[in-house]
Amino acid sequence: MSESGSKGATAFLSTISGLVVGGAIGYFMASRSNKKEGGGGIKSRSIDFIEYSDGNEMPLMASPRSIGYNASTDASVTTHINFLSDIMNRLWPKINIAGSKLMRETMEPMFANSLPSMLKSLKFSKLDLGHVPIVIDNILVHELQIHPDTGMEYIQWDWDVSWNSSSNIELSTSNNMVKLGVKSIQLNGRMSFWMQTLSEEIPCFDAIHYAFVNPPHIDLDFTGLANVGDFSSIGVDIKGMIRTMMKDVISSIMVLPVKMTYVINPVTDFRDMYTSSILGLARIRAHSGRGFQPQKRTLRSHDVPDVYLKIKLGREQPWKTKTIHNELNPKWDHTTEYHDFLLCSKEQVIVIEAHDEDKGAMDGDDFLGKATVTVGQVLLLASGAHKTLEVELVKEERKGSIQLTGCFVTISLSILPFTTKDLSSLNDNANEKDKTANRVAGLLTVLIQQAFDLPVEKKDAASFVKVWYGAKQIGVTSVVTDQPGYDALNPLYQVPFHFSLTVAELDKTEKASVKLQLLNQATELLGEISIPHDKIVKAANATVRETAKIGTKGASLAFSVSLAGVSKNVLEVTAATASSCGPTADVTASTSYSPTTEIIQVSITKAYGFKIRIMGPFKRKDIPDVYCILRFASNPEVWRTSTVKDSVVPVWKNETRQFPLQSANQVISIDVFEANSKTKDEFYGNARTSVGKILLNGGSMDLEVIQSNKNTGIYITVHCQKL
Numbered sequence: 001m002s003e004s005g006s007k008g009a010t011a012f013l014s015t016i017s018g019l020v021v022g023g024a025i026g027y028f029m030a031s032r033s034n035k036k037e038g039g040g041g042i043k044s045r046s047i048d049f050i051e052y053s054d055g056n057e058m059p060l061m062a063s064p065r066s067i068g069y070n071a072s073t074d075a076s077v078t079t080h081i082n083f084l085s086d087i088m089n090r091l092w093p094k095i096n097i098a099g100s101k102l103m104r105e106t107m108e109p110m111f112a113n114s115l116p117s118m119l120k121s122l123k124f125s126k127l128d129l130g131h132v133p134i135v136i137d138n139i140l141v142h143e144l145q146i147h148p149d150t151g152m153e154y155i156q157w158d159w160d161v162s163w164n165s166s167s168n169i170e171l172s173t174s175n176n177m178v179k180l181g182v183k184s185i186q187l188n189g190r191m192s193f194w195m196q197t198l199s200e201e202i203p204c205f206d207a208i209h210y211a212f213v214n215p216p217h218i219d220l221d222f223t224g225l226a227n228v229g230d231f232s233s234i235g236v237d238i239k240g241m242i243r244t245m246m247k248d249v250i251s252s253i254m255v256l257p258v259k260m261t262y263v264i265n266p267v268t269d270f271r272d273m274y275t276s277s278i279l280g281l282a283r284i285r286a287h288s289g290r291g292f293q294p295q296k297r298t299l300r301s302h303d304v305p306d307v308y309l310k311i312k313l314g315r316e317q318p319w320k321t322k323t324i325h326n327e328l329n330p331k332w333d334h335t336t337e338y339h340d341f342l343l344c345s346k347e348q349v350i351v352i353e354a355h356d357e358d359k360g361a362m363d364g365d366d367f368l369g370k371a372t373v374t375v376g377q378v379l380l381l382a383s384g385a386h387k388t389l390e391v392e393l394v395k396e397e398r399k400g401s402i403q404l405t406g407c408f409v410t411i412s413l414s415i416l417p418f419t420t421k422d423l424s425s426l427n428d429n430a431n432e433k434d435k436t437a438n439r440v441a442g443l444l445t446v447l448i449q450q451a452f453d454l455p456v457e458k459k460d461a462a463s464f465v466k467v468w469y470g471a472k473q474i475g476v477t478s479v480v481t482d483q484p485g486y487d488a489l490n491p492l493y494q495v496p497f498h499f500s501l502t503v504a505e506l507d508k509t510e511k512a513s514v515k516l517q518l519l520n521q522a523t524e525l526l527g528e529i530s531i532p533h534d535k536i537v538k539a540a541n542a543t544v545r546e547t548a549k550i551g552t553k554g555a556s557l558a559f560s561v562s563l564a565g566v567s568k569n570v571l572e573v574t575a576a577t578a579s580s581c582g583p584t585a586d587v588t589a590s591t592s593y594s595p596t597t598e599i600i601q602v603s604i605t606k607a608y609g610f611k612i613r614i615m616g617p618f619k620r621k622d623i624p625d626v627y628c629i630l631r632f633a634s635n636p637e638v639w640r641t642s643t644v645k646d647s648v649v650p651v652w653k654n655e656t657r658q659f660p661l662q663s664a665n666q667v668i669s670i671d672v673f674e675a676n677s678k679t680k681d682e683f684y685g686n687a688r689t690s691v692g693k694i695l696l697n698g699g700s701m702d703l704e705v706i707q708s709n710k711n712t713g714i715y716i717t718v719h720c721q722k723l
Helices: 003-037 075-079 083-114 238-254 375-381 533-538 691-696
Strands: 123-128 135-141 153-164 168-172 179-198 205-212 217-224 260-263 280-290 307-313 338-343 349-356 366-374 388-398 401-416 440-452 462-469 472-476 492-502 514-520 524-531 543-549 556-566 598-608 613-615 620-622 626-632 638-640 656-661 667-674 682-690 700-707 710-722
Touching: 083 123, 083 135, 205 238, 217 238, 280 307, 307 338, 338 492, 349 388, 349 401, 366 375, 366 401, 375 388, 375 401, 375 656, 401 638, 440 462, 440 472, 440 514, 462 492, 472 492, 514 556, 524 543, 524 556, 533 543, 533 556, 598 626, 598 667, 626 656, 667 691, 667 700, 667 710, 682 691, 682 710, 691 700, 691 710
Parallel strands: none
Antiparallel strands: 123 168, 135 153, 153 179, 168 179, 179 205, 179 217, 205 260, 280 338, 280 401, 307 349, 349 366, 366 388, 388 401, 440 492, 440 556, 462 472, 462 514, 514 524, 543 556, 598 656, 598 710, 613 620, 626 638, 626 667, 667 682, 682 700, 700 710
């Protein structure tokens, strides 16, 4: 994508993310104001029930209640989850107008720069984001954090963002050759926020950094031409191009470890306000699989699968394991079959896919199933000598319907922190016994703050910076042009770049240099700076921070470049303590952490309120076959219960799952289905509540199933118990 296209997409995304950031600023400013006025206590009733990770301020759990207290009748408890959503709901009519205007101003130039020539004139003929606002849920405020290197204090909080719009959007080209509509935009994901640098002067912080923890789910429901053919006959898939463009842009600019910044104090240097979110390396090993079945074939012997795995963490590219041929229970050599990913959060999702390799020229590899699990779950639930975790693969048969495959995969996870105090890993020999082609030996971090005194006319300024490591381009900033609020001749970029250095890249007689290129108008090179590897290694804290002349016409560039090595010591880190392992922690061999995260056991025991239906001319009785799909907070794991057949009062026995409990605000969401053998499974509706409500209700609660905002009279009984 072009730099201008990226900039336009960035501005469009700020329509969404800016709303969330604005709510965050309002919340924290209100919190500080209330503390000051009330002698340290937060007065707002709804804020009273925001959860804190350190457990010191937990009115929701600390309120004295009798064992039979029904939390669902307490309005103060029911509103704590939706405090910010309520604000968003009130503001939405204004947000709709402002957001629609910004979307038009930014997306139309992006179409002109990024779409094929026949679609470059695509413009909005109608643009209304609809009446459905963004919903914010599962809020968790962490205890005060301190960066291990700088001692800088910062505040972190996380929440889920969900938007299923009822938009009315129409687009067409200037010649009306293409017309299409978008009737809904779906955006779902978990976001983290970091407020820093903290001070004792109003507004008490310099900036808010924010990002999605994992690539969010984003989809556009098209109508018109884009839903019928998309010019597929001439190889143009309009809806696919737009969807891919949005997903790629989001992943590239606001999914960890990449963060966006909302600057509050414009005089603060970005290099002072930014801290990395990278906790270290997550080394994921493939161990084994079981339960795979041969494919039955007519008049030929059954086909035993050739199994390989694709494993992905966060926004990084998937890693493919070796293929184990003709094996129903494949085993990998875990000592060499591993891959290093950048770890930023224990809530990052590991996606594991199993495939059957087909070598035929016309045959695609068969998909065998998928499992999703968070880093925190692996750290908390792994067991045995190699700290392994077995996960079951599932297939999504129909929308919302999950089929268990009976196939299992076993993996393990170890964490290796980065350190600036020991850079010896940067000199690792490529012939080491444990060497693999992609083993990470170090981390390069580049921060681009600002350029000064560009030697161009203000009206012609459209500058950006490219970052290179050797011959490999590792990043490019957005383009800064002459527009209100921007100084195009002294442009602020304020962008971080992170690059994993592998053994293969470092095992060279002469290490590669970092090169920064300042460009204008796409191709005009204003100058470049080269920072040798040895200069970075020898600098204090392995960091070169300069405002240096670039080119020969008086321009200069403010930047910093730093290196970190990989610790030789593997940490045994639990879900509770993963966030305490800073990106440059100085770790000794004896470092170990004991588990402190609470575990919540969730059980579904029964349901009632289903009805027998009379079907067909012979008045056959249709008694429901019921199953549930449970999702816990932002956890990606989907739990499908067994199907209870022919019962209006289904009962489940030993249907339990365990999850890491971070907050009483974590939400349990249950979809209820009737299983049908010949037609699509029927969706009865959804029931949801917070863990805190169930615990306050004595550990058990009957949740009513809701469909399309209407009561169904169906109830699901859920139990929660802390272990």
